[in-house]
Amino acid sequence: MNRIKLIRVKLLASAINAERLVKRYITHLRKGIFKREKKIVEALKEVSFDVRYGEIMGLLGPNGAGKTTTVKILSTLLIPDGGRAIVAGYDVLEEPEKVRENIGVTLSVEKGFFWKLTGRENLKYFGMLKGLKGKELDKRVNQLLKELGLEELEASDKLCEEYSLGMKARLALSRALLTDPPVVILDEPTLGLDPPSARTIRTLLIDMAKTRGKGVLVTTHNMFEAELICDRVAIINEGVIVAIGTVPELKRYVSGKVSIEVVAGGLDLGHDPDLSKLGFTRDEVVGTIDTEEGRLRVKILCSPGEEEDMIAEVIRRIGAAGGKVHRVDILEPSLEDVFIALTSKREVGSHGKLD
């Protein structure tokens, strides 16, 4: 990568600039053998955000929110129905080849390799497709295999069919970084990973942004991860960005509130995610986490000063329903509270669950 060009690009624009992106999919619901019904899915409804060089931007949202769609548009794999996106200084529709030259991308990490080739061979193949060759390619591949710990795991020269998910994710990230691109776009890079692999990847991402000045966009539905590594977070739900800002900024959405977490047992709730049997209303309960086996973990947002009354009320209701309270905690609001507060306002009945 040409240094001067890189600097020019950096001065001129943000790493990613998405403006009112719209995407509709047409799907066919199968009804019997011959009958098909057309259905339009509005995956993105005017999505706008930007990513600066040197920062990690998190695109946080539940399944089906439109994260992958956004990633595919930004990486020129999908043509939007409306809006504009500039990536690394180039328009995705006008100069897609230039965009691709300047980005590194991972989609789902578990697929996308040749099983019968080794990790090293896979990297060399994709490196060649990017125009790398000879010594330069070998050097880069070796460097990445080391950096992502595949060398240490003795996985570099193993066939990919023998890879664990963690190894695949490491390899996927290596592939994204082959050309040392100024912009990195990663779709759920740590989904389902073992903790050491997730940690390796997160550490590297921070290094990418902080030390090497890249613009990094990471999608995730993992609040913990977003809070841990992202400089800014855009919360997306049903194709709409509902909030955008740094984690402390986002927390102001629920500022002045406290979060009470109650763990109880011995309840027969069945499938009742809204906890109506306990007489809660949607507004009070912002997060139901675990209603299995009669165990209940519930989070309630309330104003300071009200928490004692609220706790007493919860204990009373759980007792009336035949349950027993095991534990009560008063917590600082987390990003999860923000997320649930923001997304449950949009539509009653979505359970605010992130999986």
Add this chain to the structure above:
Amino acid sequence: MANWTDVFRAQLFSSIAWYKNNRFMFFSMFVWPYIMVGMIYALGTIYGDIEQYTLQMGISNPALYLFASSVVAMSSLFIVDAVAGFTLWNRWLGTLPYIILSPVKTSVILIVAGLPDSLISPVITMLGIVPAVIYYEGIIGAAKTLLVLLIIFLGMLPMLGFASLFASLLLVLKEESNILSSLSPFILLASGVFYPIEILPRILQAVSEVVPTRYVIDASKLVSTYLLPEARPLLLIIYAIAILGGVYNLLALSAIGRAERRVKKVGAI
């Protein structure tokens, strides 16, 4: 900026690495032509004995012809398989998006990426039949085999366009593989490998005019019929191949560009 040679290089690298890791497949490629010859031979003798078959097909040298035509048939199938199958296979593997993420134009990738595989296969197969050819024909036979190989490479030019045209169809369709496998016997039939074209139904005869493999078969018939093939008929065939090559590749280029846009629009990558 990466270009089509990078795609070719990458694909060649991955094929070689693949054969290296799957030696059994590599060796089976040598055995293939012999199985194929057996089949064509068996079909051929439906007419009666080998003399009669020779007469029917209008060739004087059945052994060389059978070997050569089996390679021709296979190479034309391989190229359709390699080019059209490339998208299917990589879509299934999940590697397609990462391949498309190369800075090279997507339509160029889709056309070029199948090439190395289609070139490797006939070369290996040819190497596989060389012992048999030398046994029957001596060194001249080997030289002729080389000539046939050259004609095969030339014949791949129109087949490349043909296959890319087909690939763009596959790209936009959802039910894919069935069509691919039903195309192969059809190509074989319409190119006159099994039967002389004259005995095919009129409609298939007409279709065979635009199936490039037919001309490659004709050329290899010519090469195996005479000790020193006459230049003129051979040249005519080569012209036909070149014209078909131009037409198919132009068609393919525009078709694949359109298919690419459509696929990127509906989100099928």
